Amino acid sequence: MFTINCPYCGERDQSEFSNGGEAHVARPKDPSQVSDREWSEYVFIRTNPKGIYYERWVHTHGCKKWFNAVRNTSTDEILKVYKMGETPPPLKEFKNTIKTPSGEPDVGSGNFSVKKP
Amino acid sequence: MTENKIYFKFDGKTYGGNHGDTIAAALLRNNVKLVGRSFKYHRPRGIYTCGIEEPNALVQIVNEHNEPNVRATVKEIYKGMVVKSQNRWPTLKRDIGSINNLLSPIFSAGFYYKTFMGPKGFWKRVYEPLIRRTAGLGKPPKEFKSKSIHLHHNVDIVIVGGGLSGLLAAKKLAGTNYDVLLIERDNVLGGMLNNTKKIKSINDQSTKDWVEKTERLIKNSSNIKVLKNTLVTTYNYSNHLIALEDKSVGKPQSNKNPELVLHKIRTKQTILANGHIERFVSFRNNDLPGVMLAASFEKYINRYGVVPDESPVIFTNNSSTFSLVKLLTDLGYKPKAYVDIRDPKKIEKEISELLKKNNIPLYSKSEIEGCDGNNEVKKVTIRVKKNEAIKVKTSMLCVSGGFNPDIHLFTQSKGLLKWDENLLTFVPNKIFQNTITLGAVSGNFDYEKLTNEIEKKLSIFKNTNDLDIKFDIDGPKKFQIKELWETKHAKRSYWSKSFIDLQNDVTTKDLKQAIQEGFNRIEHLKRFTTNSMGTDQGKISSINALGIVSKILKKNVSEVGTTTYRPPYAPLSFSAIAGRSTYDFYDPKRKTPIHEWHIENNAVFEDVGQWKRPWYFKKYENESMYDAVQRESKQTREAAGILDGSTLGKIEIKGRDALEFVNLIYTNSFTKMKPGFGRYALMLGEDGMVKDDGIVCKITNQHFIVTTTTGGAASVLSHMEEYAQTEWPNMNVYMNSITEQFATFNLSGPKSKLIMSRVFNNVDFSNERFPFMSFKTFDYLDTQIRVLRASFTGEMGYEIYVPPKYALKLWERIFYYSQDIGLVPYGTETMHLLRAEKGYIIVGQETDGTVTPLDLNLNWMIGKNKKDFIGKRSLVRSDTIKEDRKQLVGLIPLDKTYGIEEGQHVIENEEISTPIINPIKMLGHVTSSYFSPTLEHCIAMALIKDGNRKIGTKLFVSTPNHQSIPVEVVKPIFLDPNNERMQI
Numbered sequence A: 001m002f003t004i005n006c007p008y009c010g011e012r013d014q015s016e017f018s019n020g021g022e023a024h025v026a027r028p029k030d031p032s033q034v035s036d037r038e039w040s041e042y043v044f045i046r047t048n049p050k051g052i053y054y055e056r057w058v059h060t061h062g063c064k065k066w067f068n069a070v071r072n073t074s075t076d077e078i079l080k081v082y083k084m085g086e087t088p089p090p091l092k093e094f095k096n097t098i099k100t101p102s103g104e105p106d107v108g109s110g111n112f113s114v115k116k117p
Numbered sequence B: 001m002t003e004n005k006i007y008f009k010f011d012g013k014t015y016g017g018n019h020g021d022t023i024a025a026a027l028l029r030n031n032v033k034l035v036g037r038s039f040k041y042h043r044p045r046g047i048y049t050c051g052i053e054e055p056n057a058l059v060q061i062v063n064e065h066n067e068p069n070v071r072a073t074v075k076e077i078y079k080g081m082v083v084k085s086q087n088r089w090p091t092l093k094r095d096i097g098s099i100n101n102l103l104s105p106i107f108s109a110g111f112y113y114k115t116f117m118g119p120k121g122f123w124k125r126v127y128e129p130l131i132r133r134t135a136g137l138g139k140p141p142k143e144f145k146s147k148s149i150h151l152h153h154n155v156d157i158v159i160v161g162g163g164l165s166g167l168l169a170a171k172k173l174a175g176t177n178y179d180v181l182l183i184e185r186d187n188v189l190g191g192m193l194n195n196t197k198k199i200k201s202i203n204d205q206s207t208k209d210w211v212e213k214t215e216r217l218i219k220n221s222s223n224i225k226v227l228k229n230t231l232v233t234t235y236n237y238s239n240h241l242i243a244l245e246d247k248s249v250g251k252p253q254s255n256k257n258p259e260l261v262l263h264k265i266r267t268k269q270t271i272l273a274n275g276h277i278e279r280f281v282s283f284r285n286n287d288l289p290g291v292m293l294a295a296s297f298e299k300y301i302n303r304y305g306v307v308p309d310e311s312p313v314i315f316t317n318n319s320s321t322f323s324l325v326k327l328l329t330d331l332g333y334k335p336k337a338y339v340d341i342r343d344p345k346k347i348e349k350e351i352s353e354l355l356k357k358n359n360i361p362l363y364s365k366s367e368i369e370g371c372d373g374n375n376e377v378k379k380v381t382i383r384v385k386k387n388e389a390i391k392v393k394t395s396m397l398c399v400s401g402g403f404n405p406d407i408h409l410f411t412q413s414k415g416l417l418k419w420d421e422n423l424l425t426f427v428p429n430k431i432f433q434n435t436i437t438l439g440a441v442s443g444n445f446d447y448e449k450l451t452n453e454i455e456k457k458l459s460i461f462k463n464t465n466d467l468d469i470k471f472d473i474d475g476p477k478k479f480q481i482k483e484l485w486e487t488k489h490a491k492r493s494y495w496s497k498s499f500i501d502l503q504n505d506v507t508t509k510d511l512k513q514a515i516q517e518g519f520n521r522i523e524h525l526k527r528f529t530t531n532s533m534g535t536d537q538g539k540i541s542s543i544n545a546l547g548i549v550s551k552i553l554k555k556n557v558s559e560v561g562t563t564t565y566r567p568p569y570a571p572l573s574f575s576a577i578a579g580r581s582t583y584d585f586y587d588p589k590r591k592t593p594i595h596e597w598h599i600e601n602n603a604v605f606e607d608v609g610q611w612k613r614p615w616y617f618k619k620y621e622n623e624s625m626y627d628a629v630q631r632e633s634k635q636t637r638e639a640a641g642i643l644d645g646s647t648l649g650k651i652e653i654k655g656r657d658a659l660e661f662v663n664l665i666y667t668n669s670f671t672k673m674k675p676g677f678g679r680y681a682l683m684l685g686e687d688g689m690v691k692d693d694g695i696v697c698k699i700t701n702q703h704f705i706v707t708t709t710t711g712g713a714a715s716v717l718s719h720m721e722e723y724a725q726t727e728w729p730n731m732n733v734y735m736n737s738i739t740e741q742f743a744t745f746n747l748s749g750p751k752s753k754l755i756m757s758r759v760f761n762n763v764d765f766s767n768e769r770f771p772f773m774s775f776k777t778f779d780y781l782d783t784q785i786r787v788l789r790a791s792f793t794g795e796m797g798y799e800i801y802v803p804p805k806y807a808l809k810l811w812e813r814i815f816y817y818s819q820d821i822g823l824v825p826y827g828t829e830t831m832h833l834l835r836a837e838k839g840y841i842i843v844g845q846e847t848d849g850t851v852t853p854l855d856l857n858l859n860w861m862i863g864k865n866k867k868d869f870i871g872k873r874s875l876v877r878s879d880t881i882k883e884d885r886k887q888l889v890g891l892i893p894l895d896k897t898y899g900i901e902e903g904q905h906v907i908e909n910e911e912i913s914t915p916i917i918n919p920i921k922m923l924g925h926v927t928s929s930y931f932s933p934t935l936e937h938c939i940a941m942a943l944i945k946d947g948n949r950k951i952g953t954k955l956f957v958s959t960p961n962h963q964s965i966p967v968e969v970v971k972p973i974f975l976d977p978n979n980e981r982m983q984i
């Protein structure tokens, strides 16, 4: 039950928002030109990191605007909120405070190495 | 019966208590010790504590919706209250269930998992009824009436706990610019100052005067709001707290006002000053009524003026029990014996001198081995220094096993703990949020250090008041303790038990057995033994369990660790959580403008999302649904029928790039479609699966109106918004829901054209002037309506869109002009039947998120020449182009008298062996099935593997009674394959 600072409305209760999954997964410009693998990665594959995550939110019960957020998934701390189309803040701007015994990377899960935004 | 007594009933007998008494205080006042039976063994249980930590004294309040599991140590009495003990049958004193106590070998650790494994069928017939009758706590209330409201707060600082530390913090913050909320669970401020006389005076004032003065100061400061009778139950992430206020303390529940207020609080900083909880010690029969925690015993005297016993035996491992001896001797009473496990040299001289002065025998380096008595304590056995045991007659035993900071909320906040070797308990170590702990909860048990601690920790706040506080302390200045979790006891009988969890009847032996069986992780151990899983969550005992486990495992307690503390701190009734969201307020009912007419015409309604839709209309009182649907369908095909389709989702799309946008959202191409025409359209997800369908109407290339399924209206709009905002932000396109701006009627049947030309006699409805899938807008009264020639029944048909204000009038007008025609109103079931005869799909019935347009033979709806649309690329993935995917087919039973049911499996072989040995190959399932009154046989649609190639073959539909129905696989269209009926 955290709050989210909607870039259009200001700080509101989490229950007003819906999560839209990972951010910066761009739809291929010309889908007919990409391979099955590339397309299926766009449609189905998302990272699931413990730690810093770039994700999309929509203010469903508010202004209905989509925006991006950087959240630490292990603390639910929202580190940054920025509008659609704005340049994502670089990863080095955030300190990933959670180190796990399994030694997961700062971004991405153990299964997928993630393209750093 | 005196005037100022408050009379209430407990198990049918009337008792009198004083104003402000809890049920427990009033019962003790009347010398009632036995108040309940235990959960598993039905052992007699009494009042163990004097507060929220109570594990035993749970009662049922009969006159308050029969509310179960109410703590007798918290609930205040009022005139006419009716209280019942729990878990006993037939009466509290003679309880048949206590035979469980003799069966205890089978009720040991993990008994739920082990005992009730078999034989087959025993669970339902024997075990479950047995457990349901004899185990479990109180009975759930039968009726439910929520009388709670929710309140939201946004403050700078929350102080949890209005005891000494909380009051000092409030005093420091009084009159500052901070917005402060002080929350106290009791109905008075002062906390332990009300319960013990450990502090004689504060700044040379009596503690009572000091509390009153401080409360006045807080009240007069404009920045602090005080909530009493309010329990903080939950400490969430980002300093979000939930607290429950009881408005009906000490009075019967009112029928008018809310009795509970659930406070939802957001704060910048939380100050936890919620004190500590005394813990018990495990010894033989430590559950007998008459055993009570020492500080609770003291609280009954100081707070309620009830002396539970004039000469109890006191058993301790720490310095805190000084105040109890002092209190009793000051009142002229004399404890029977003082048993301290500590070495005489370690016992504080204040204690030994006090005992000596009052001639109270001190047994140092000794422990209580156990206690005996039938239904209550009669004597205790003290194991003195050299392993010799002496027996002392007494009716009460006061126990102190030390104190635990009440870390529940702190750990809920995700703060980390550490083991304190001096206090022998877990204390807060690292904060995770903006949290400050003060006083006992922070592990500071010494009053002399308190002011300093508060000054230091609250120095982060600006312009606060200085605390100038001097305590006059009675007794030992420093808290000291020696480790003790359990005393040794010689096993005497099955009746002899040493409990670690009183509420769940878990014994120390269960812990040992569980560890032997390999459950040596604390979280596993907890679940296997159910230790600390009761409504009290082991508040007086869970740390003891860790102590015992650490001894067995030969580990430090900090290595064993604690189990996870989860909200709520204490049980929260569903009524409090529900608030006003009950019954009609829980979910809105959406009604169409024709709703009243439907009721008058005997519609039976179906819930479609929040909508109330007519399912079918009863022509006469006893008409069955089957008969009604057959009648409605037949009449629609023979004359005309009308459906209230107002619930259909409607979205208006406008903008310079509206055409391009619609082309990308739907599979079809709308580029060449002329304005004034509509088209049946499919919407896919990016995975290529059918998401929704509807009709797209083009007004101009910059203006479209689309319909959606009733259930998909909201999700389709947000799907469009998502793509417009995130993928194509440069497109000029806007969309808006107009679902409720237009009522929609679907008129169809061979006579529908005639009806339309009578109702709107200035419009030309000829096929040439009003072709299929065209729409026209025209004046009607002083508004405009839009009519689309479309059909979901396969008949000549029209969709009429009219503003809601004019809808009922138009609906009635249509019936007025159809009196000689036999127009029938029909509901959703007939709509489903009519479309099934034509093989039209329903999204969500023929599709389930794994079905592509190709699987549905809707290839014709795909704009092949379009460069892109959502899901297009997925239609040529290796999986979606497979030819043997599940495809939509029609099924007709070979024996036309047979029926098929939706959901039944389609199989290859006729024979189903019983019992089933080998798996039966399932080809797919029936998605829709109806008896067609026009064709006079059953028609069904099914999704089956490689369906297209199976057309013309014979398959079988399995039934639950192991029969199979032979069916012919046909194309999924049963009536009028050339669509001639739509063109008459």
Ligand SMILES: [Zn+2]
Binding pocket: A006, A007, A008, A009, A010, A059, A062, A063, A064, A065
């Ligand atoms: Zn917003």
